[in-house]
Amino acid sequence: MKYLLVSDIHGSLPALEKVLRFYDREHCDMLCILGDILNYGPRNSIPEGIDAKGIVEALNRRAGSIVAVRGNCDAEVDQMLLDFPMMADYLLLVDEGRRLFLTHGHIYNKVSMPKGSIDAIVYGHTHLWELTRQDRTLVCNLGSITFPKGGNVPTFMVYEHGVFTAYTLDGEVLAQESL
Secondary structure: OEEEEEOOOOOEHHHHHHHHHHHHHOOOOEEEEEOOOOOOOOOOOOOOOEOHHHHHHHHHOOHHHEEEEOOOOOOHHHHHHOOOOOOOOEEEEEEOOEEEEEEOOOOOOOOOOOOOOOOEEEEOOOOOOEEEEEOOEEEEEOOOOOOOOOOOOOEEEEEEOOEEEEEEOOOOEEEEEEO
16 A cells, blocks of 8 residues: 655645645555644644635545544534544554554654554654654654745655655655655
């Protein structure tokens, strides 16, 4: 399976459309959305191309190939619009025997790790992409496709056969790390 992992869309339809074009072009199998889908949040500016209805339509057409978790800016009303579950705080994805802990990052992250044995923790929330090791666990922060921080460009990642690859929104490879 080839997974495209994205976080912190924050209502920007143009950013999401770039990710979906990459998803189609690269023949990904599953879209993993790690929170902050529709709402841009009180601390952010209004994003370019804000279009919650457009995002709902684009994602609902792909609902059968989406798994998602709740971000700190997501609400129950968002779930009422989306045709896939997105209110869980985390999900455990097991692929080829590897355990990937997917979450938004506001509860679990590299500072507040979940209990148990995992091969990777994957999240967003801080809008700062990262691909590093912490003991035996790979830390994968997806960054944000809409509001990157720290001078970073908009980013997302792909996971396939034990390898995480970080990409810019334009599809340029930034880094790669194996489990």
